[in-house]
Amino acid sequence: MELKDLYALMEKFEKSGLSELGYKKDGTEISLKKPSATPSYGPPAYPTAPETHPAPSEAPQAGSGTELIRAPLVGTFYRAPAPDAPPFAEKGDMIKKGKPICILEAMKLMNEFQAEFDLEIVEILVDDGKMVEFGAPLFEVRRI
């Protein structure tokens, strides 16, 4: 059997109402299978789509070898201790464990957050001064 025959078979199978197909001849073996049609559960799609907040915690995902630092509380994200001060961390910076990396302001309290391990800042995921919800990814980092 040639590949083009296989392609033709795949197409026919896809259009068919079948869920599985096995074929074996002269050392050729083919098996085709469709995903099972589980009921598509999920909440109703309301006409008014909810707004999403900056950096919802589903995305982005950490890349390979990196991890995400998430907001432990709801607040306003600041990269620097004061408006005119330099940021705690820039992309590419190496930060020692215990050094501050950002501030989350909540109820007029400035909550400083420190690196919990030695790390490299791979990406800064929230803009300065933006609100973050609980669990929102703030930094993508790599342990060093």
Next chain:
Amino acid sequence: MELKDLYALMEKFEKSGLSELGYKKDGTEISLKKPSATPSYGPPAYPTAPETHPAPSEAPQAGSGTELIRAPLVGTFYRAPAPDAPPFAEKGDMIKKGKPICILEAMKLMNEFQAEFDLEIVEILVDDGKMVEFGAPLFEVRRI
């Protein structure tokens, strides 16, 4: 077996009432499968289960080589022209086309039903004097 034979088989299988098919001959092996009837849609199961009427039209099914004669109207099923008369047909009887096989009484009218072809009575599916709904199987018969 050529691919075009396989395609023909797929088509035949799809139209059939089968759910799985296996084929093996001279080093050729074929297996076909239909999706199981998911998702399990259906009306809610009410605590009060509806009563069913005598001989609902889903069951029984005709056997191989036989067919079902169904009620063309709602009525009371009678096997004989009068209470003291012998039945039109008994199990095993051969009935000529045009001969009466039963009466369905509806609104005080006795509707006589005749055999539409020469047939053998394989089974009588409703008791004398019982109500039948539209489509209810009355006789299992074999064409002769």
Next chain:
Amino acid sequence: MIQSLLVANRGEIALRVIRTCREMGIRTVVAHSVADRDSLPVRSADASVCIGPAPARDSYLNIRNLVTAGVLCGCDAVHPGVGFLSENAAFAREVRDAGLIFIGPDPDVIELLGDKIRAKRSAMDLGIPVIPGSAGPVGNVKEALDAAGSLGYPLIVKAAAGGGGKGMRIVRSDRELSDVLAVASQEAMKAFADGTVYLEKYLENPRHVEIQIVADRKGNVVHLGERDCTVQQNHQKLIEESPSIVVTPELRSRMGEDAVRLLRVLGYTGAGTVEFLVDEGRHYFMEVNARVQVEHPVSEAVTGIDIIRQQILAASDEAMEFRQEDVMLGGYAVECRINARSAGRVTRFESPGGFGVRMDTFLYAGYFVPPWYDHLVAKLICVGRTRPEGLRRMERALGELTIEGIDTNTAMQRKIVAHPRFRKGVYGTSLLGDLLKEGALS
């Protein structure tokens, strides 16, 4: 009292009847076609009986099978629902002759009211205002032109046996009248097996306002206020409200009293509706619907009275549970009809809920909406203390209604309900056509 009732209908009205029967302790047997075997009414009833194949003429219009089913299933009454055989005097007679109770008025009353000319004459005899028109049927073009000469245009040609817009034509000149008379008559003949037509003065943009009546067999005839059904598409009601924004307390009394007088004289029993057109503060009798109507929940909402229950009580020779002075019209109610625009399998269904929301539907996730029958699949009813409050609630509830797998008119209903012209309330029966023309609903 009725013990066991055959529901000779399908869809939401069948479920509606079953619900009240369950509350009254009445056993229900639902008659269904082959296509409706898996329907919610069939599953909800105490028993079911298949009465024919999918096409309505062989099942829901099959008098012999329905009556036989009622008798053989041990029922003592038949509820015809709406549409199908609900205003068919022959069916009512067959039911009665078979020894069963027909939930509705007497067959002779149904017959009289089915003839629009006779019904109109009955109203005229009582001094109830009617739309000026030909004194009776117009048999030929000459008679029609003579009548038109004294009435003046525009006129509407109507079928005596008619309803639903069939055999109906608007004419604005002798020429048009001559042209359409035969066509209208043929259309009427085809639809109602009766080609009789008559003429009426055509009101350009009136309100459609109807009075809900309930009557028992002890001589009590009571009205439950009005419903405004002015929002129509091709003579099909889409949105119904109570009270009507154009009906003053004085007009309500006049219309209510006229409706009560008419049905009392006719010996009407059960639930019925007297339809009027309202134009410039005046009301004109149009016709009587000798059955419960799709939009009856609107009146249930403003009165707290279960109209189906009153139908059943009246048919059982029970006295009505209230008098006219006990009927308190409170607040505002509105119904939106949800119509399917395609047949098919419902893959998701979410009902709106919360304060002031009622849902009547036979849909469920997984139900296959068959292509054979009326397109009404749900009725959404909202109440409020005022019209603005009720309409805001309707907007909210329409937003919650989720039907997937089939196409419906839900989005269009939201647009109508949200439209400033509808909200303001100053419009006539041409509203929907105008909004469609303007593209305001697409």
Next chain:
Amino acid sequence: MIQSLLVANRGEIALRVIRTCREMGIRTVVAHSVADRDSLPVRSADASVCIGPAPARDSYLNIRNLVTAGVLCGCDAVHPGVGFLSENAAFAREVRDAGLIFIGPDPDVIELLGDKIRAKRSAMDLGIPVIPGSAGPVGNVKEALDAAGSLGYPLIVKAAAGGGGKGMRIVRSDRELSDVLAVASQEAMKAFADGTVYLEKYLENPRHVEIQIVADRKGNVVHLGERDCTVQQNHQKLIEESPSIVVTPELRSRMGEDAVRLLRVLGYTGAGTVEFLVDEGRHYFMEVNARVQVEHPVSEAVTGIDIIRQQILAASDEAMEFRQEDVMLGGYAVECRINARSAGRVTRFESPGGFGVRMDTFLYAGYFVPPWYDHLVAKLICVGRTRPEGLRRMERALGELTIEGIDTNTAMQRKIVAHPRFRKGVYGTSLLGDLLKEGALS
């Protein structure tokens, strides 16, 4: 007027608040835990914000995150719902201090009413009948035994800061009292961080009847009649009705006036409930719930008044839309609480419908009921012109309610509603325990 509101709650009450806000044109932001990300309130609101992990102490009880979310999401008000922080004076203060409107009474009023001893004294000062008890807290066994000596047994030991049956013990002798005093105090300390307990005469089998109040900031305090919540399991209400079968018009006036007087003196605003016990035709003040209650739809049904709307108007400094004389109590309403008995995925959900049926739920087919929170998943409310009619409708509607995938108390509720003793109406708070003991509900 409020423009944008943070819903600091979950489940059906969050959806309830969102619905009224939508009707009032108020933008909603719902605060939710990680576990509630896919919930219906989150999908229904205009916006949502995650305020913590699944456990309530870190999310729905996290004052800092809730207040911050309200401020940063641009809200101008916070609705606390029921349970969680709804009667927490500290939360109300933090909301106010952040410049937002707290939908509820003033923090000081919440605080006073949260202390059951102070609340009872306020009632006594106005001459409102209270259950005889210790004049104040009982600090040790000797004080308790002295008080018991003059009151007589049976007595109930109650937590001053309490509610929901915690820290509560019934005692019938000096010996039992001595035994449980420390235990009750410790339980109270654990539940409410306050070990203060006091004694009250224990009524063996009273009715639980409460008065719904709404009050604005212009001095209008109005009651919406009573709710009878006598059907309880372990001090948890299961079925609520209005009117109560044991409340005469005279008793209703006395209770209503007492409730209005008390909340007027306290400067109460918004929606609140004054709870009484009724025994042999007499009423005894018990406590005030300084928030809207789960069972508020019962009063909405008999008055036509949207109580959440009244809360929001009051908090916006708007005058109430009616006076006491405008409140018409009409017909009968009953609510059954549908509680989940297991967490899990809902595989099928069908809501009851039709005349006189209201459903408040956040369930949908496919929803995963999380194990973290209160077990209330739906409230089914039915109305009727009379109690028998309303209860027949409730039986019918419970029969239509289909929830698959999780275990619920629906079948038990049907059995209670159908039980002759409940139907007859002659019972006290021990009804449910008695029926369970007899095996009548299994």
